[in-house]
Amino acid sequence: MQLTLETERERGLRLIDEATSVEALDAAVTAVMGRKSAFSEVQRGLGGLPAEDRRRLGLVVNEARDALRAAEASRREGLQRAGEATLLAADRVDMSLPGRRPRAGSLHPLTLVEDLIVDVFLRLGFRVAEGPEIEDDWHNFQALNIPLDHPARTMKDSLYVAIPGHPELLLRTETSAVQVRTMRSQPPPVYVIAPGRVYRRETPDATHLPVFHQVEGLVVDEGITFADLKGTLEAMAKELFGEGRRVRLGPAYFPFVEPGAEIGVSCFRCDGVGCRVCGNGWIELLGAGMVHPHVLENCGYDAERYTGFAFGMGIERVALLRYSIPDIRLLVEGDSRFLAQFGGAA
Ligand SMILES: [Zn+2]
Numbered sequence: 641m642q643l644t645l646e647t648e649r650e651r652g653l654r655l656i657d658e659a660t661s662v663e664a665l666d667a668a669v670t671a672v673m674g675r676k677s678a679f680s681e682v683q684r685g686l687g688g689l690p691a692e693d694r695r696r697l698g699l700v701v702n703e704a705r706d707a708l709r710a711a712e713a714s715r716r717e718g719l720q721r722a723g724e725a726t727l728l729a730a731d732r733v734d735m736s737l738p739g740r741r742p743r744a745g746s747l748h749p750l751t752l753v754e755d756l757i758v759d760v761f762l763r764l765g766f767r768v769a770e771g772p773e774i775e776d777d778w779h780n781f782q783a784l785n786i787p788l789d790h791p792a793r794t795m796k797d798s799l800y801v802a803i804p805g806h807p808e809l810l811l812r813t814e815t816s817a818v819q820v821r822t823m824r825s826q827p828p829p830v831y832v833i834a835p836g837r838v839y840r841r842e843t844p845d846a847t848h849l850p851v852f853h854q855v856e857g858l859v860v861d862e863g864i865t866f867a868d869l870k871g872t873l874e875a876m877a878k879e880l881f882g883e884g885r886r887v888r889l890g891p892a893y894f895p896f897v898e899p900g901a902e903i904g905v906s907c908f909r910c911d912g913v914g915c916r917v918c919g920n921g922w923i924e925l926l927g928a929g930m931v932h933p934h935v936l937e938n939c940g941y942d943a944e945r946y947t948g949f950a951f952g953m954g955i956e957r958v959a960l961l962r963y964s965i966p967d968i969r970l971l972v973e974g975d976s977r978f979l980a981q982f983g984g985a986a
Contacts, residue, residue, distance in 0.1 A: 641682050641697060648672055648679045649704040656711045662719050669712050673705065743976075746983035750853055750971060753959045754835050757855050760879040761833040764872065766857065769832040771818035773839075774801055777808035779817040783938045784896040799839045799850075811839035816896060819858040819950060823939035828946050829861035835955065846967045853955035860931060860941060860948030866899075869928055869949035873903055877925070880958060881908040888922060897929025897950060908961075923961060926953030 652672030659665035673679050683701055686694050747755075758768060771779075781793055791797065801809040818834035835855040842848045859868065870889060877885040885905050892902035903926045907918035914921045928951035933943035956968055963982070965971070970978050 641685065642700060644678055644682055645697075645700050645704050648677070648682075649707060652679070652704075652708045653711050656708070656715050659715060659719070662716065662723070665712065665715055665719060669708075673708060679704070744983070746979065748971075748979065749959045749963055749965070749982045750955055752982060753955050753962060754853065754855065756880065757876070757955070757958070758833060758835060760876050761857060764831075764875065766831045766833045769818050769822045769834045770836065771812075771815070771821045771834070773812055773837055774809055775812040775817045776806075777810070779820050780810060780812055780814070783820040783935065784814075784816050785932050785934045785938070786895045790895060797841055799841055812836075813840055814838055814952060815854045815856045816950075816952065819856060820935075820939055822858065823860065823936075823941060828941060828948075829859075830948070831859050831861075833857050844969055846969065849956065849968055849972060851972075852968075854952050855955055856950065856952040858931070858948065858950045860936065860946050862946060864930075864947045864949060866930060866949070869901075869930070869951070872949075873926070873928065873951060877905045880962065881905060884911070886912070889928075892927055892929070894927055894929055896932050896935050898932045900927065900929035902926075903928050903951070917961070917964075925957070926951050928952070 652668070655668035655672060656665060659668050671677060679701075682697075686698055686701065689697065762768070781790070786793065798813055799811040801811060803809055815834045815836045815838060818836065819832070822830060822832050822834075833855060834857070836853065837851060838854050839851055842850045844850065857872070859872070870887060874885070874887045877887050885908060887906075888904045889901040890904065892900045894900040902924055904922035905925045906912040907915060907921050907923055909915050909917045910921060912921040917923070928949065931948040931950050936943040936946060936948065956971060959965060959971065960968060
C-alpha cells in the first residue's frame with residue numbers, strides 16, 4: 641500500500657504539473673484522488689489495518705494528499721493567472737499607439753492681411769462698410785465721375801452679367817461703389833473702410849487674377865485736407881510693414897479724385913536703398929486722392945462745405961509683399977502645403 645501511495649503521489653504531481661488548462665487540472669485531480677482512484681482505495685483500506693500500521697500509513701496518506709492539494713492549488717492559481725493574462729492581452733488597448741491628430745486649419749493669407757488692415761483702421765475710428773458684388777453702371781462708374789469713354793468701361797476690363805431686364809449689371813470692378821452707397825445712405829461725417837472682392841476680365845498670370853480683393857477707405861468731413869490723407873496712410877504703412885516706413889506721393893489720375901496720387905512706401909527690405917523686391921527703394925502700394933467734388937455732389941453732399949479723401953489698394957499685393965510670395969496664383973490654388981505655412985502668421 642505504501643508503494644501504491646508513492647507511485648500515485650508521483651503520478652499525481654506529474655499530471656498536475658502537466659495540466660495546461662483548468663479542465664485538464666480537474667481531470668488530473670479526479671484521476672489521482674477521485675472516489676475511484678487507487679489513492680482513495682488505499683484510504684478506504686486503512687480501516688482494516690492493525691492500529692500501528694493504520695497510524696503510520698495514515699500519516700503517509702495525509703502527507704501525500706497535502707502535497708497533491710498544494711500542487712493543485714498552486715497549479716490552479718497559475719492557470720487562472722495565465723487565463724486572465726490571455727483575456728487581458730485580447731482586450732488590450734495599446735496606449736502607446738500614436739493617435740490620429742486632425743489637421744488644424746489656418747486662416748488664408750488674404751484673410752490675415754485683410755484683418756490686419758481693417759484692424760488698423762478700426763483703431764483709427766473707421767467702421768467697415770460692405771456692398772453688393774453685382775453692381776449697376778451708375779454706382780460702379782457714373783457716380784464715380786467715370787466718363788462714358790473711360791477705358792475701365794469697355795468689355796475688355798469688365799465682366800457684365802446677363803440678366804434679362806437689367807442690361808447694365810456687372811461684377812464690380814472696384815469696391816468704390818460701396819463708397820457711393822455709404823454716402824447716399826448717411827450724412828457726413830464719413831469714416832469707412834470697405835474691404836471686398838472685385839472682378840476684372842484678366843487672364844491669370846504671376847501678378848493678375850480675374851477675381852481679387854481690394855480695400856478702400858473714404859473720409860468725408862469738414863476741413864479734411866491732403867495732410868490727413870498722407871498721415872492716415874503713413875500710419876497704415878507703419879502697421880503693415882514696420883515702424884520707420886515713409887510714404888511718398890506722386891501725381892496720378894483717377895476720375896473720382898482731384899488731385900489724385902500714387903502712394904509709394906519706402907521698401908521694408910532695403911529701407912529705401914534699392915533691392916530686388918523694390919528696384920528703386922520704393923514700393924508703389926496704392927492709389928488715393930481728394931474726393932472729386934462731382935462725386936460728393938452725385939451722392940448729395942455739399943461739396944462747398946465738405947471735403948474728403950479716398951484710397952484703394954489690392955489686398956493680394958500687400959500679401960505678396962508681406963509674405964514674400966512669388967506668384968499671385970499660389971493664393972488661389974488651394975495647395976495645403978502652401979496654406980499651412982500661414983498657420984502662425986499674422
Ligand atoms: Zn527694397
